[in-house]
Amino acid sequence: MESNKKYWKGLEEYNNTPDFVKNNKNEFAEPLPIEDVLNEAGLSTVTPRRDFLKALGFGLGAVTLAACQTAPIHKSIPYLVKPEEVTPGIPNYYTSSFNGQSILVKTREGRPIKIEPNPNAGEFFRGTDARAQASVLDLYDVSKLKAPLLKNEETTWAKLDGFVKTELTKAQASGKKIRIVSSTVNSPSTNAVLAQFIAKYPAAKLVQYDAVSYTGIIQANQNSFGKAVLPKYNFDSADLILSFGADFLGTWISGEEFTAQYSKNRSYKSLESKKMSRHIHFESGMSLTGSNADTRVPVKLSEEGPALIALYNAVTGQSLPGGTLGNNTTADKVIKLAAKELLQNKGKALVVCGSNDVSTQILVNAINAAIGSYGTTIDLDNPCYLYAGNDAEFNGLVAEMSRGEVGAVLFLNSNPAYDYIDAKKFEAALKSVPAKISFADRADETASLCDAVAINHNYLESWGDANAYEGYYSIVQPTINPVFNSRQAEESLLVWADAPVKDYYQFVRSNWETKMLPALGLKWNDVLEKGVISIAPKAATAYTFTQSVAPVAASILNRSKSLAKDIELQVYENIPMRDGKNANNAFLQELPDPVSKVTWDNYVAIAPKYAETLKVKEFDVVTVKAANGYSIDLPVLIQPGQARGTASIALGYGRTKVGKAGNDVGKNAFPFVSFINGTMQYATSVTITPTGGYYELAQTQTHHSFEGRAVIKEATFKEYLKDPAAGNEKGEHKDYDLWDQYEKPGNNWVMAIDLNACTGCGSCVVACNVENNIPVVGRDEVRRRREMHWIRIDRYYSYETPEGDVTKEKEIANLEDLDHVSVVHQPMLCQHCDHAPCETVCPVLATVHSSDGLNHMAYNRCVGTRYCANNCPYKVRRFNWFNYWNDSRFDNYLNNEFTQLVLNPDVTARSRGVMEKCSMCIQRIQGGKLKAKLEKRPLKDGDIKMACQEACSANAIVFGDSNDPNSEVSKALRSERIYYVLEEINVKPGIGYMTKIRNTDTKVQA
């Protein structure tokens, strides 16, 4: 009995549009230009005799020259004085931190080439996000400034220091204010530097400004409990999670950490102990977190407040006015049931909300207090310091600047000219500041308006530290000499403050050695080795909510009413681009959005039904206009699951001065953010009008289709409890083998992927890109279906009707419930089939099987027939259409001598005309084996880890040797949930998938 649920990747597949059908049947996604060649000059013209002779002569000459025996001269340049710890060919690992998370930086011959999670970082910091993985590319970014700028001209540090010091002294003497605008500073050493700077210039003050702000939560906690902090959330202790628009697995506060906590109660290990958390999600646009929820309920942005009031009423038994949801009966139903469940799970439940509205967050606090979350799932005593920005403070600064009260302003790691809600107002205000200094690494939107740009180091060139949580400190240490003539911002500040210690390394070290290390009895080198210091956390205590919620509810209702005017627009951070700071990173630009699978652009996401009423089709360009007059033209993306009457636009796009890769990609949505009730609000109401234009988004979702074959298996948690093999019933059919069986006496490398743990976040995709030198192809090539990713995450939509399962394809066409879809994410990579169909069709034996279960690909043997790709049932083979590293059409990525330094020297950079695919990180397998050989010991389970596996916070990917019955992967593969994709065609894949389990109660089923 196979599941009769229908899954589809995109609406074109769902609707079976003629284009989709045609493209799927075609051998090549694009027609080959054979006709053109045959019809045009190709054959009709006669080749003149002279041309023929010329060609012949050239050909002969070229062949003769090529056959000459001269050996190529390759220079080999050793170190003059080799550092003791460097052995060419062997990587070194250094601890560092990225955005507060402790990481390991892998360097080869002094070049950072890969980011790995730090095993000392703690249980829930076991993975890294896509940004961290891609960050090595930023180090070698040629769009950065090569020297400091003074009045838009390159200068020396001495001249710049002279200028800045004079200006700062002038500002101080004139009695005007000096302001340092920075995104949240949680580094103890940076804070100490700022203290010294402020001591020298008492008019100076730090203004923390985050492009995407969490001020709402901080102020709500101040209001409710007198603690102006972001709490530490413990998703791992929550059996029931309710989220109102908080994308906590993706972009909300600390996505990777929350993913690790979340998956602890949902992974195969947890399921084996018969335990699984339950996650109910209310949101308007489809987010990564929403796509993973057991039950997802689309609500309009204006319904979020009333829904929370309704939940509060249901949980506490009070009757605040306004807790009605109008037409949204589903949401109404779900909230009543959820309230019951919350009360059943007191102390084991958690309600989070993505809103930045103080009143809304106070109400959420009230609900959490009522269900006993404080002290269990929410920890206010060990707060999180990742975000501390204050929206009102920065708004006030803009006003001060325009009044001419500010004498000097310094921008550290902030770019308000791009990401402030009213960039024009900011720019005008900036004009009345006499001295403007930026620490940006490039002449970005703000830096280009500044008098001086004191270019800052990349974090991989810097010393520093971070304090992500109370008592949790991590170190930042440089892994390379500065690539350009930059200087660390902290050092610049120390120089300008005439501090006694100007060398920032000495400063950080003495800061640690005097303030932190003596109490812990540790030495500086211990810190560098471990990378992270954790002081025992304080006991989390319970907090009671005593305030009256009536005024809060009134404010929420007001806001809700003002939103419900027209189309409700939500602007949000998406996984690849986040707030746009890393917009020039080609790896991130080409990472498909986990839900929409769009690369290289942002778009207006609207619900299918709503598109019909608007009379727009997919990719039609529309004008989105806000009440403040800001309007942009963007293509429409029809998003199943989007709440009707709402639209979503991602932030982080539309940069104009970031570099070759990121300039003019998409449109800037920050001006849609509004400042209401003292905080930035990411919901607004807009009007949408079609322009009649058309713009094709580079969307990967329907590339590499399985043509409707069943590749997903799922069951509900209830069914799983009854029968662990639920949803994975194997049909009776006889197998026939065309091939001989081969023994795999040594190792048999296999993989298990837990579909329940995988959230689809995409950090594995970027990790694989970096590890395996996978080229970035750019928007146009993605449109031609030529993306090169070796691992992709297929996202399938499906839904169940209240009456029962959808059984036949034809029935689906008549159903109209695209609002309530459920989603499955399936990582798809080379399955290393034992009976690989690709191997048998290769005419030159370029792809063959190994005795340890891998499907090898010999690039130097491949002649590019692409038969293998056509014969691969999983569509995981990729063809190199260009020499991406040496072609001016791909200038945004590898085509320069700096960026090429990011390449992994253990992996060949493939050439044009060659097929490639996942090699199961064979360089890591071979490296791990060699290490064991040199140490004369057998290989241990866990010695070898795949790049994708290492990056995964959810632990969804398990790799190992199936010949070892005690290996983690062998255990995982013995699970009843294991199935092999398309196992009916008997290609014997090496990668097992575990069925998706949803903790849905049919009654609460949306």
Next chain:
Amino acid sequence: MRDISMILKSVWKSLFLFSAISVIAVSTVNAQDAKEGRTLFKAKCSSCHALDAKLVGPALTGVTDRHSEEFLLKWIPNSQALIASGNPEAVKLFNENGKVAMTAFPELDEAKVKDILAYIQEGEPKPAAGAEGAAGSASAKDEGTSGLSLAGIIAIVIVAIVILVILGRASKLLERLILQKQGIEMEEDVPLKVGVRKMFKNKKFVMFFILCLIIALGSFGWMGMWNTGVHTGYQPVQPIKFSHELHAGINQIDCQYCHNGAFKSKNATIPSLNVCMNCHKAVQARDKYDGEISPEIKKIYNALGYDPETQKYDESKSKPMEWVRVHNLPDFAYFNHSQHVVVAEDAIRKAKGLQPTEPVCFACHGPVNTMEEIYQYSPLTMKWCINCHKETDISGQKNNAFYAKVIEAHEKIKKGEKITPALLGGLECGKCHY
């Protein structure tokens, strides 16, 4: 032909060596003391002192003029004691030379110190004239190609044909003479030109000639094609005339001392110049260049920005040393030195029949200790790799716990077969190409 040039080279070298030795022998007949002193000097003093240059300690030429023998006899075995005793000359000398304490040599008795002083007085025996020339010609660039061997074959064929023709004509002459003797007059021999023309009218000959031509051209092409990209014997000119023969051969320096990566990493690594400086701070070969530092060693100093007079480094003057890579594997082939020289050392030694005294490196790099300038010894073709992987017996690896498990697993299926890397999957594409 590589071999011929090597023979020539070694003949030159032995000639030169012989003449050098004979000159040295003649010039040192009466200097028994000094010869002994030279050996002692090299062993005990030369790491800090040179005759004509200041190293850690002062230059020693003329030391016997500057100080009395009596003083030196006390100073050299234990200078610190002499200083402690308050000898004004000793204290002065100590202060003048930066207060660097000289190692005590209690083992040097009076006779030995005198020997050393005799050597210092006499100076380094002058090498034979023409030595430089010989060394120069020996290290001249010589790039053997397989074309030479082909030319040899062609020459042999031509010579054979000429001999055949001459023999044929001679036998004809003899025949005619015999016939003449018997009284039978033969027709006058046709002139050569007509004979050749006649020959080309002979269809059988033309056929034979064309066949030969096709075979010759075909084999020429065939060999050319097979050897495209094979650079056996490749010996590029290096920026420093570094002699492996001198370092690895005569001075017996272990390969690992310089190429330490080979035992840890995939790269054998060209040593960084600070490794050179471990010795060449002191070893300057001044004796061969009339008291000047060897121009080749000077190149190290220049690259590092090192001033031998002040013994200071100036990083601003340093510039990288651009060696020319001799062993070029294509980028798509992965080769790891440590896998071969550490993990598989015993197996490779056995397979290649190396002497215990020879380093395992010789298996592929050839007799490096006899190479004046390094050249590519092995063809480095895939066939060459594969052959070795097919033939090498690695059953001896059982004492490595990693292999013990793997070999055990394989032995279960392939009882009695020779265990080679190929059997363990060493021929699979992905083992070297990724």
